[in-house]
Amino acid sequence: MFAISLGDDGAELRPLEPWQAEEFLAHMDRGREFVGEHIALPDFVADLDSARSFLRSYAEKAANDAGRIYGIWTEGTLVGGVLFRTMDVPNGTAEAGCWLEPTSAGKGLITRACRVIIDWAVEERGIHRVEWHASSKNGPSIAVARRLGMTKEGVLRENYPHRGTRTDTEVWAVLAPEWRAAKERPAS
Template identity: 65%
Template sequence: MYAISLGDDGAELRPLEPWHAEEFLAHLDRGREFITQHIPFGVNVTDVDSARAMLQSYADKRAADSGFLHGLWLDAKLVGGVLFRIFDAEGGNCEIGCWLEPAASGRGLVTRGARVLIDWAFDERGLHRVEWQASSANEPSIKVARRLGMTREGVLRESFLYRGVRQDMEVWSALAPEWRDARARAAHNDH
């Protein structure tokens, strides 16, 4: 299987497959409290079978071209991931998301991994719009959207019920032409 280097710090982006179930469960157990603060990702993964089932559901989505998971590894240890939660190739839209255990936060892993997936969605698959949704209370996720150069489109007030509390959800997006223009400007400024 392939691995994409995310820099000189030993960070890699790789597909997260059903055969990673034990490693995925161990990762979620290390970071469960942190990961599930704002999102229910992995909350029902409590044993190897449920880990495998979740990973299989995304393998099925990938086979149907409707979503998929990529793990973030740091020094050969699974520490988080980025995913296409929704992937609509025909409509030209997708929603990207992320999760990370606390020991790996603050290193830019999610931003670097998300950038690879967004480049792929626009350049290889020809999508037009990538969306990022995050609870307004999830400041690390909001910061990633900003670092990626996404545009804040608005707030869906009290639209997401989580842990008995109605959360405001922010909607951020990038469109293919503006993404390519920003990338070209960054490349020009590097010269």
């Protein structure tokens, strides 16, 4: 299996596959409340069968070129992940997303991992538009969208029922020409 280094701290990005369901479930159990504060992922991954089913759904998406899922490991432990929830290669669009255990938050892991997958989508797969959907209450996720150079395009008001409450969703996006131009600028 391949692993892509995410920096000098030893963090790695790797495919997350159905055979890793036990590790995925253990990871989700460690971060269940934190991850579930804004997204439903922990509600779908409640036991080994549902963890395996979730990862199989992404294996099928990958086989159909309709999505991807990757894990983030630090010191050999799965601590989070990034994904393309949707990918429409013929139309050049994708929606990226993420999750992370609380012990790994604030270290830049999600931003670094998203840069890898967005760059792959734009440069290798020809994706023109990458979207990012985040609850308006999820400040860390919105901060990632900003760090990725995305533009806030709007708010879908009360569109997402999450654990009994309807929440607003901010839609952010970056276009391929914007992504490439940002890569060419020197780091400040």
